[in-house]
Structure formats: structure tokens, C-alpha cells
Amino acid sequence: MSCFRRAARPLLFAGTALAMLSPAYAQDNNGTDTVAATGVQTTRTDNGDIVVIARNYVPQGAQTATKTDIPLIETPQSISVVTRDQIDLLNFTDTQQAVRYTASVFGESYGPDPRYDFVTVRGFTPRQYIDGLAVPATTTIAATGVDLYAFESLDILKGPSSALYGLAPPGGILNETSRRPSSEFGGEIEAKYGSHNFAEGAMTLTGPATPWLDVRFTGLYRDADGEVDHTHTQRLLASPSATLKLGDSTKLTGLLYYQYDKVEGGAGGFLPIWGTLLDNPNGRISRKTNLDDPKDLFERHQYGVGYDLEHRFSDTLTFHSNTKWSDYHEATPIGLYSGGGFVNTTDPTLPSYYRDLQQYNFSYKESVRSFATDNRLDATIDAGAIRNKLLLGVDYRNIKNVAAYNFVFAGVIDAFDPVYDPTYEKDVGYPFAYNNQSVKQTGVYGQDQIKIGQLFVMLGGRYDWVDENARLSGIKQKQHKFTYRVGANYVTASGLAPYISYSTSFEPVIGTDSVTKQPFKPSSVRQWEGGVKYDARGLPKDVKLFATLAGFDIKESNFVSPQIGVTPVFVTQGGEVEVYGAEAEIVARIHEQLTINASYSYNHSKVLSAPGEPADVGYPLPTTPKHKASLFVDYTLQSGALAGIGGGVGVRYTSKSTGALPGAFATPVIYADAATLFDATLHYDVPGWRFAINGSNVADKRYVARCASNYGCVYGAGRQIIGTITKKF
Template sequence: MNNGGAARLQKRGRVVVIASALMMTTALAPAVLFAPDANAQVSAGGIDAEHAFDIPAQSLTSALAQFGVQAGVQVTVDGALARGIDAPTINGTMRASTALEALLRGSGLDYDVTSDGTVVIEAVTSSAGEEVLETLRVEANAPEVADPTKAITDSFVVSRSRTASKTDTPILDDSSAVSVVTQKEMETRNVQDLQQAVAYTAGVQAGEYGSDVRYDYVRIRGFGQQNLGAYRDGLPSRIYNFTNSRPEAYGLQQVDVLKGSTSSLFGMNGPGGLVNMTTKRPQDEASGEVLTTFGENHLRGAGDVTGPVGENSNWSYRLTALWQDAERGQDYSQDDRIYVAPAFSYTPNLDTKLTILTSYSDRESGLGYGFPAGIETSRDAFFGEPDFNNFDTEETNIGYELSHQINDKLEFRQNARYTHVDLTYETVYLNDTTPLGDRWAFAIYGELDRFAIDNQIQYDTAISDMFDSKTLVGLDYSRDQNRERRFDGTASPIDPYNPSYCGMSCIDIDFTSDTEITQAAYGLYAQEQLTIADDWIATVGGRFDYVQSDTDTISSGTTDERDDHKFTSRFGLTYKATNEVSVYGNYSESYQPVYSSLASRPDGVKPQEGTQYEIGVKYQPEAIDALFTAAVFDLTQENVSQYNSATRTYHQIGEINSRGLELEGKMSLGEQTNMTLAYTYLDAEIKDDLTAANIGNRPANVPEHQASAWLDYTIPGQGALGDLTLGGGVRFVGERQRNDGNTETLPSNSVFDAAINYAVTDDVSLSVNATNLLDREYVSSNTFGSRYYGDGRTVLATLKYSW
């Protein structure tokens, strides 16, 4: 079991470990839960006093530590007794005894209260007698301890994740590689979008198309994941053709990157992995912030408030809102946003919680452009038409998450979301071939309706003294309907070196097509996490997917229909060498249907399939708040779609292999230092291709080496001076090939970021963040005959008041 959570609480809350538990030499007899002795009462409050509790689901050791903090009592527990036991979420105002009974329910443990008010956790023993065990003492002084509800946001490090296994599992225990970007890290770097959020993550290549801001372009382990690999609160946010909206980074409290094939739990996905974004949730303790961010052609106002609806209420709320009027680096660009996200949580009792998540987003954006070969001009130059340069999206979401503890061992969870997106996409762009200056015009008017729901049953039990079982069974469904009306045409030529714009009168476009893509996906999955003798954790999972895809070309009256189905599996094994170190291995599979027209595929349509083998080690020291991971992997994707320009048809003979190494470390050392380190080595190779000469080459835009580092340090204030935080980072991307033919190499680049934050008062702070501090000009990719430049230097200042 991972006791790192308790160690971190120890550091933040002055929780002191006095003695370590001795190893048990004999197993405890099976036990049943019984009510505590009614005579075990403490005067002046103690175990019978009411408190506001907010203890997330986690290991029992960590949960008991937080219980002691929030109840203001001393707790002692033998480390061996609590090993391998998970505690449920405790949320609400109640007697301390009620909260403690809920934490211990089904654990085979009970408690007693000594004459000095100390709470002693003990095993329920058989009539054969008791075993006396030395204890791990946890001391708590509630008024001096930092608010535990902010434990995630006050650190770059978390110890648990639901993304990797869809269960609340310590990262140390899971047999897969997962990286978590916390709200604290996002705030420190002042991230403006998802690409910036994951830019310091091992195995991830972000911002491949530089100034192109239509979507969040993310590669994981060499494979593009922007179409199928985006998830919000565990539910898919897939992209079909063009219609989709980017998430608002200010509305996120955490971003998880799960690496490798994931279809055994999440269904259709690429082999590289997925990104799961967690929306900000209501908190039981009132808090909030308002801020303004300003820079060159950039003005933002935002606020985030949360707390209980009323005193002793079962309801809590959160309202997150943002307004922005901004431009990006390229001429005639814009980045205007409105975002409003009300959320509510209802907790009628300890066993049930309902969270309602809604949001509205309106973004008015321009488009980033590639520069055709042969044109050498400013990276901010604009070759389109200012009045026909829009990528505007309006998105509405309404969803919920429901959890209900049916009994001590059985829990039901359900989350669902409905999404509607409207898109206006209008652009004029340069032809990427001679003669230079010729321009094309293009427009898409799209409408997307998406519904997704995921139902889960989790059953936890101890099979014997040797085995603990965590069984998950799920059924999910998603339906996406995407209708797009397309227009194509031309615009008057332009001199790229002295552009003169002519307005709407020189644009000539005609209606091309009206297409509706409907895809319904059904998934049934099961997973078993079996803990053997506390040290071995075997994870076995499987999933059956059935996908119905219809492409209805309304303009021509034709329809392509087909059904796909696939069973995918996962096998993983983790060995807990110590409470701080685990070693793991896994095999997993991916499944990626192809929804394009059957008519363009003379050899039929087959799903793209992937397999992965991975081994790794994780180290989470108890003495400091840190997590270090290393992984080596071998990924292969088959049936990769390839386009034959001569026949204008697609064929699925492509095969790509990606092998590599990932190293990552995250540390929050005290309240003064945060650090991230990441390195990725990728040995990627084309194994099969329509063009025989490409076989053995490196896939386009996949670097062999990537690295990043971030460090910030806080100089404590003295007297009238407040804390001063200085931070800086570097992101390195190595050489990569322009195309699969490997006819041109793009040079490596290093980009530096920086941050300064000054605490004017306890509640007011002023920060300045810079990305690409040295204004490095570099080509992020060279695709479709055009060069895409990375963003230039951006400097933003933020004045924030929080309470």
C-alpha cells in the first residue's frame, strides 16, 4: 500500500510519525464490524463533537490522518493493519464518531477511545485472543493544519488517479504510466490551453502546428491523439471532421495523461494514450478568487467561487467564469472568449453524492497558417482576408456524476453529459504550390450533438487473508451526430511580400457538400484488480465494443453504413517492493474504427489496431512530496489508413512501431520549491507503407529526443515584504522528419518560459508569466507542403485577489 499520502499530510499539517509498525508474523482472524463501546466518550467534544469533514477516497492510512486533522483528535493505528485498505469519501457535517465509523466500515477494523481522548484503531479479533501491535501515531492540531480540501491544488504531486483504472487507485499500484498535471502546476505556469498544460509531460508532444489554434494538437508516444484521445470527466470528446470546440483551461482542476493503449477500459482510441480533463468541482469550504490578466493586445477578467449553499446544507456550489478580449501573435488574429460554468453537488448522506456540471463557452478565434515553401517572410504575416478569417465555436454542456455506496462492498457510479457545438469556419489561404500568391477559399458551417454515459459497478472484498479483490464492471454508450455544410472556392491572388486585402468581394465560393456523420458506440467492460499478499497487484481487463457508423452525404443522396466490433484486453502486474517503490509490466490493446467513406476504400474498411508491451518503475518517497517514474514500451499500430493520390483512394496497409523510454519526476519540496523533469526517447519506424521506399523510415514529425524541466522557488517575505516566487522552464524538441519519405529534417528547438509572482498581501498577488521568453523563431512542423511556426514570445501579467 502507498503511505505517501499520509507522509505528505504529515509534512503540510505538522503530522508527526512517532513509531513505525512492526511486521505482523501471523495473520489476523476474519473479523466483522461492530459498534463502538458506548462508554468510550470524551468530554469537551472529542469523538462526539460535530465537524465539517471533506475526506476524499484514498488509502485508509491517509484518510485516518486527515480525519485526525479535521476532527482535532489524536489517532493511533498500526501500519500493518491498514495496509492495502481503501477508505471511501467522507463529506459533510457530522459527529466525528459517525465519520470514523464510515471510514472503517467493511475494513475489519474498529476503534476505541482512551482516557486522554486518543482514538486507537484496532482489529476486531476472534475469541482465540488478541495480538498486541506497536502503533503508528498520528498527531493532529487542527487549527494549525492547512486546509486538506486544497491538498491537490497546493502541490505539483498527487498520489492517486481514477483515470488509469477507472477506480480510485494509488498511482504507485497501477500497472500503467500516468502523469497528472495539478491545478497548482497550471496556475503556476498560467496555462492558457490544454497544449500548454501538458507541455512539460514525458511522452507528450504538444503544439505540433504552432500558431494553428483550431484544436489542441497532442501526440503521445509518437501517435496523434487529437481526434479520439480527448476526454472530459471520463467521457469522450471525440472530433469528427472539423466541428469541435477547445476546452477552457481556466475551468479545469486537473489533467491526467494516460499513456499507451487504453481500449480495454475506454473503447475506441489510438495506441498512444489519452488526455482526461477534470472540471472544477464544488467544495464544502467557502473560497474564491477574482483576477485580471493583461498583456499586449490581451485583456482577461475571471472569477471562481465555491462553498456550501447555506449553513449545514447538503448542497455546495461552484461558479467559474471568464471573459477575454485578445489577439494572438499573427496579424488579424483574435482569441476572444466567454466561459461560464455553474456546478452543484448534493450529498444527502455519507453513501450518496450527485454533482451537476454545466458550462457555456463562446470563442471567436482566427486561424494560424502554414507558410508555403519558397516564401520567406515574417512568421506573423497574414495571407488571408480579415473579414473571412473565423474559427468561431459556441459550446453548451450539461452533465452529472452520481455515486452511491449500496453497502460496505458495493458501489454504483454513473456519469453522463450532453454537448452541443456550433461552428463557423471561414478562411482564405495561400496555395502551397506555384504560382505563389494564388489563394483558395474554404468554409465549414457545422453542428455537433453528443451524448455520452458511463455506468459502473465496483465490488471490493477480501477473499481471504492473502487476497483483496477490486472488481469493476461497466457499460457505456455514446452517440455523436455531426452535420457539416461545406463551401469551396478561390480568392484573388495576393503578393505575399506586400499583401493588400480586397474584402469579401474578391472571394468566390460555392456550395460543395452537406454531410452528416452519426456514430453510436456501445461498450461492455470488466476489470479485476487482485492484490496478493499486499505486495503483488494483478490487473486483468477486457472490453467488447460495438460501433455503428453512418456517413450520410445529404447533398448527393448517398449513405455509407457499417458496423464494427472488437474485443480488447489488458494484463498488468505490479510488485510493491517497498511502500515507496513499485515495479510493473503490462500488455494492452487499442482499437480505432475508421469512419470515412466506403466508396473511397476499394479493399474495404478495417479498424486500426494497436498493441503495447510496457515495463516500468515508480518511486514515491515518504520523506518528501515527490513522484518519480520510468517506463520503457513497445507500441505497434496496424491497418493504418493511407491515401493514394493517384487513384484518390484509401488503403489500410500501413504499420508503425514506436519503442521508447520515458523518465519523469515531479516534486513539491515544502512550500517553497516545485520542480518537474521529463525526458522522452522514441525509436519510431514505418514497418509497412503504400510507398515501399518509406519502409524503415521514421514517421513524420516524431522527434527522437524530447526533454523539459521546470523549477520555481519562493523567497519568504519578511516584515512588510511578501513572498516572492521565481520560476523558469525549458522545453526541448529534437530533430524530426518533415515527411514519411524522410527527405527533409526539421531542426531541433529549445523554448524557455519564466514566471514571477509577488504576494502583495495574504490575499492579493501579482504575477508575470512569459512563454518563449527569448522569442525563438522555429518551425514546429512542415506538413501538407507548408511550414508551421511556433508561437512567439507572450508576456502576461495577472493581478489576483483570493479569499
């Protein structure tokens, strides 16, 4: 081991120092700027017991909620934090898996699609952030798909969040915090292998290069087949970082991430409803059947580069400057898929009856460039019995999207015995512009947490100016909006904290109302939320627990369409949707031996009005089950001959949900299956090593995760078994 450390350090430090600077923002989940070098650690006590130490399994704070180090128990808004310790111990491989046991957050509605992280929160697609700054999201997809291994934690701030972040969807935001350098040497190297030839190697190493420079390198390579025949995925991730200490009061942190993805053979969607969700006279279409084409290709390159400067003027006054440049490119030169429907649904005497599907070739490419910066002062003022924790800031973002496509008819394919016609396996180019748009946003914001004894009052407000230029339509618009948040917590000595809050948010809408002939106004969102939090501060020190019980009511008004994408033309504004519900969530780790993740959520969503799509009125929002319940329990033996051996089981239930609103595809609303799925893990830990086998959907339940139309169905992910060997340093 000592030989390896001596050899690894020079290579690590030399390589990382050459690749500095990228976006940086958040602190660790306890609200401090110390970063664990190695995360979960295993030790052997003097009497031979094996203890797996996961200090940060249960979250206590998250900068996402307040942009400061205010603890979760004092924050009057629901926020779920999936820490790196949870990710490692439960062996989540992507963001969709990581939210399986989180209340009111739904993932995996597109099955095992390896390209993106499809997540909804309280009925809406959240805006994604990395290190507190918005990602370069595409025209139609809100996530960039950066691998979960690059991050230290995943925070989901639920409900309207514009008071701190500017334009934001009603459901909230999703923020991922990059791994940071540490002054302590440590890290890991791990290898995974599992179902469908899933093979992955990953590493993260960190430590001090000099007394004034800490560095880290995180990297990953994945090569895997898909659940669907003839599909294959490759991914390369590199994320170096460095922290330069400029004296006792100033530090500059830079991070860089680069990721390359290649997906061959399609993504397994666009199956017909007959043969998946409904009966087909020819039987059921297999989950492995590929009705796309083996020659389909998706490629993506993306990177982010920037810095986070922190300067402490005193113990009570700190300045942060956080900046990032991002670049995103994706291309699908060949995109054959079976979305055209059955060519024969009327004549059962022909062999093509409910068998042959019309294919299209849909090519698409998009480039997104963005610049984002957030600069703020954080001050604490004590005035006798009253303490004010003040935040003042200004941020700016500039995003440019350019997208183009082609759409041509292809051949037909047999849903039960597919034969791929090479005649249509060709690059058809991108002759038609889909989007050419720039958005500039400037926002100034302020926040004050007022502490009076055990009462904490939160006040926050923000004013935004948004400048949009949609070049294809020739529309240029300037919109502005004031949003705010008010709330209060009362934290008792036992750790119970009832709270209540009211918050607002907005999103700009590009275009002109076809009725009033006036430019669209920004959509408007308001939410009431109340509940109680509990952080178990009155329990023994080795019992860690954080629980939230919340009720909420969200109303969005003035939308044109609740769907993601370019705003449709010839429509009028005035849509309104309501989502109300309740949620409960518990994360616990007891005696560094027993872990519990449990949640339940009820989400009732309904479109109240939709002048642009009147057929949508009365229907729930897509991929928003009314009920979600989940429980995972894991236990590790610490003593005896089996010390270090442990295991866990989990169960997840989601009720049925719609795949799309009727106005989106002019079809009847289709409800996908309800599903109860089981997960399991078996692991063995000794100092320096971890061996684990994790299973998802271990009963291999077959179910339809979503049907966006009669020919837009997708199966949910089947059984996945992955073995992992991790070497800790």
C-alpha cells in the first residue's frame, strides 16, 4: 500500500495540475467547506469488530436551499439530499436510480434510456443545476446526462425556487455538487460488471500537492450493452479539480468536467400500445425486441469550465464569486424508429395484420453554449436577542441554442420478427432548422434569515430581467418579474421543527398571443407548503436521522403549454394547472450498522384551463403518479466470524400515470402500468476494500413505464445485477 501511495501521488498531482478550472460551487452536505477525501470508510476496532463509517449518509444541510450554510432543519421548504454515502452504499449508477427512495420525485419513466436523466418533481420537470449554476439544457431535454459518479451529492429543492435562482419551473430545481479537492490524501478505484455486459472502471483520488494547493481527479469509463437487442453504450468522463489557497482568508477552486457518450442501436422506445400495454392478436412484444435499428447512432460531447472564488473578510462576512462556461453538442445522424403505426389493422387475413410498423428516420442535432456567473455576499449580524443571516447577490446567464433536424419516411419492420433494411440505414442530414435562440437573464436577489430564540423567519426576494431572441420566428422580447419566498420554522430542543412557507416562481414564454396579439407574459407559479421536520438531535450520538412531513399546493398560471419544448404557434395564453399533495421522507443510519430510506408521496395534478390545448383540461400531468411508496433497509454485521457481511432489501411502488396530455399528440390519454419492484444488495466490507452485489427489479417484473401515444410506449427497466469491487485509499 505504501508503495502504491508513493507512486500514485506524483501521477495524480501532475495530471490534475495540467487540467484545472471548471464550475464550482457547493459545500459539503453539512454546510462546511471541508470535503471528505474518501467518503465511506471501514475500520477494524481493537476487539476485531468491523465498522462501516458513513458520516454523511444522513444529510444535515445543503447550500441549494438557501445558498448559505443554513441547516435543513431551519429551512422552511422541502428539500431532499441524496449524499455520496447513500449513492455508494446503495450502488446507484445514475440520477434516475438515485431518486428511487425520494418523495415526490419520479424517474425511469423512459425505461433504461442511457442518454439522459428523466426526472419529474411534484409533477414538473425540474431545471438542472451543476454546482449552483444552470446547465446548458437543450430545447427539449432539461438534463445534460453528466454521470452521477462526478458528484458529491444530489439535491432536489421542491417547489417554486425563483427567489434565489430566477426563472424556474413549478416543481423546483435539481442541483448536483461536484467532487471537491481535499487537504487529506484519499480516494478509491472501483470496477463494476453485471447484466447485459455492463462493464465500468472508475476512480477518484485527492490530496495536497503543496501546502497551498489541493487537487483531485475523477474519471470513469463505461462499456455496456442495452436491455434491447443490438444496443450498445460507451461513456468517458474526466473531471479534474484544484483548490488554490491564497492565504488564510481566500481560496480559488476550479473544476473541469468533460464527457463523451456514444449510444448505438437506439433507445428502445416508440413501441405500439398493442402488444405492450394492450393485447395484440400475435402476442406480446418482447422487452428485448429492437424496433429502432442497429445502425442508429447518438453521440454527445460536453464540458464545463469555471471557478469559485471565496474570500472571508471576517468570521461574519464572506464573498463568493461562482462562474462557469459550458458547451454541449449532441447529434443523431441516423434515428430510425417505429413511430408510424401498424400498416394493417383491418384485414386479419394478411400476414401484416398488427405486425408491420411504419418506420421513420428522424435525425437531430443541437449545440448549446452557456455562460453563468453568481456573485454574492453572506453576512451575519447579531443584535442582542436577534440574529440576522443576510445574503445579497447578483447573477447573470447567457444561453444560446441552435438545433436542426430531418424527418423522412423509411421502410416497415415486423414487430415480432424484426429484419433491418440497410436501404434506410443512412445519414439524412439536418436540412431544417428547429431552434435558434438566445436567452440572457440578469437577477438581483436578497435573503434574510431572522433568528429570535428558537424561531427562524426566512424572507427572500428577487427581480429578474430576461432578454430573449428567437431568430427563427423573428421574435425579440424583454420580460421582467419579481418573485419572493417567506417562511418560518420553530426548532424545538428535541429536534422537531414545524414550518410554513409561501413561495413564487416564473418562466419566460416566447411568442405572441394569437388572440390578443400581445407578447406572451411570463408564466407565474405560487405555492403554499407546511409541515414538520425532525433531525433526532435528542437521540444518542450514533443515531442519525432526518425526516420531513410536508403538505403543499402549487398553482401555475399563464402557461401556453405545460410540455417541454418550443412554444407552439397560433395559440393563446392563460393555462392553469394545480398540483397538491403530501409527502413523508426518512433517512436514517443507526449505530453505523442499520440504514433506512423510506418515503411516501401523494400528488394530485390537474389541468384547470388550457386555451392553447383545450383537450388537456381535466387531465393529470404526465409521469406524475398519484402514489409513490418506497422502503429500503440495510444491515451490516459488526462482530463475530461474519463481521463485515451485510445486506439489504428494498421495495418500490408507483401507481399508474399518464404518458402525455391529449393535446400533445391528439390521442386519448394512456395510463401506464402501476408497478411494484424489489431491489436487493449483498456486501462485504473490510478495511480498504468493499465487495458488493446489487440487484434492481430482482423479480424481473415486466411493465410499461410510459405510453406517450399509441405508438410511443416504452418498457420499464428489467432486472439488473451488478457486482462491484472498490479499493479505498
